[in-house]
Amino acid sequence: MDINLLTAAETESLRSLILSSDNIILCCHRSPDGDALGSLLGMAEFLRQQGKVPVAVVPDAYPDFLQWLPGTERIIRYDKHKSFVDGLLASADLVFCLDFNTFSRTDDMADTLAASPAKKVLVDHHLNPDIDTELCVSHPEACSTCELVFRLIWQLGSFDMMTRKCAVPLYCGMMTDTGGFTYNSTRPEIFFIISQLLTKGIDKDKIYRNVYNNYSEWRMRLIGYVLNEKMVVMQEERAAYFVLTRDDLKRFHYIKGDAEGLVNMPLQIKGLRLSISLRQDTEKDNLVWVSTRSVDNFPCNKLAEQYFNGGGHLNAAGGRLECSVEEAEALVRKAVTEFKF
Ligand code: 5GP
Ligand code: MN
Structure with a gap:
């Protein structure tokens, strides 16, 4: 199966960018999820196989349930090592921007x-990339x-030397971004890639x-x-939402990741097509995080752009509101x- 992404010229450009760079940084989006972390770790391991010494940086904490991924011990958190990372970025040759479309x-x-003078390579699957790059792999x-990182390694001819340590995070990101292959995962290429990853001895179960x-x-x-107590179902609108206040989070000893995926659950109700979660920030006042999920052609990204200062994919998007939880719920x-599409 042909899973190549790049033109011949782009492939050579990527190859020579990697070859000619000594100081390579990889980074992903805030609140890294399985795909952000998976692509970061997979790409970092691949670069190490190429004889490079890349540095993987995340903006802030990632969920506890991803800590087991091979390679997390080397990840540097920007919120804890700001000036160190600023220094690295100021003298970097190449930065991989993974799983995000804008610096924000x-x-x-x-x-x-x-501000970094480094050349940038973007690898991402969000709409409308807005970063000045040497190479933009946006699909x-x-x-x-993670699917894209696999396809790049494949196209560079490096699949044979791919290690299990690279295959595991790449599989993990493909799995988490598709809810365990239950949405956005119908293309045959995905299962071709999985079949290849399995040859590296990963235990997908x-x-x-x-x-x-x-x-x-x-x-x-x-x-x-x-x-039981927080979900509000709006039957007529075929939607549901819930609000988690700071007090709720405290009561349930909330740690990062504990609310991950919860927003999907109301969609198990027959006939519903939209679910929204609101979560009050644990530190900043007047900050509420929004997650939205939908099925079929309901455009969550449009909804998030229009109302929640955010965006994302057709069926999964997010945003943030600077207001009280009461105002956010309203x-x-x-x-x-009122949303029409
Ligand atoms: P989550 O609900 O898991 O935080 O985010 C779901 C998806 O929405 C993410 O994969 C990301 O693509 C997108 N997303 C979340 N927050 C934002 C945001 O503030 N801006 C944009 N453009 N996309 C977001
Ligand atoms: Mn992703």
Whole structure:
């Protein structure tokens, strides 16, 4: 199967960019998910195989249930080592921007990334990339950035030397960005890639368990609480939403990642096509994080752009509101009621 992404000229450009760069940094978006972290770790391992010494940086903390991924011990957190990373970026030759389309998705890292003289290679599957790059590998139809990283390694002719340590995070990101291959995962290329990854000795069932059966006891209790007491179903609009306040989070000993994927659950209700979650920030006042999920052709990204200062994909998007939780809830009800597409 032909899974190449680049023209011959682009392939050579990528090859020589890697070859000629001594100081390579990889970075991903704020609140890294499985795909952000998977593409970061997969690409970093690939570069090490090429004899490079890349540095993988994340803007802030990632969920506990991804800590098991091979290579996380080397990741540097920007929020903890700001001046060190600023220094690295100021003298970097090459920066890989993985799983984001604009610098603003890296929050506090945005300015220093924009100021870095390094050449940039973007590998991403979000719409409308807005970064000045040497090479832009942007494919919104891809299931994940991990899929794209695999295809780049494949096209560079390096699949044979791919290690298990590279294959595991790449599989993990493809799995998490498709909800365990239950959405956005119908293209045959995806399963061709999986069949290739399996030849590297990955245990896909174990990877599934590591991610989805590896939550804290408190998360399970939080799910029960949300479904029982917090979920509001708007039958007529075929939508549901829930609001998690800071007090709720405290009561359930919330740690990063505990609310991940919860927004998908109301979509299990027959006939629903839209789910929205609101989560009050644990530190900043007047900051509410929004997640939206939909099925079929309901454009979550349009909804998030129009109402929640955000964006994303057709069926999964997010944003942020600078207001109280009460005001955020009122806005959600308004959006659900009046949004037309
Ligand atoms: P989540 O709900 O998991 O935080 O985000 C779902 C998807 O929405 C992410 O994969 C990301 O593509 C997108 N997204 C989340 N927040 C934002 C945002 O503030 N701006 C944009 N453009 N996309 C976002
Ligand atoms: Mn992704």
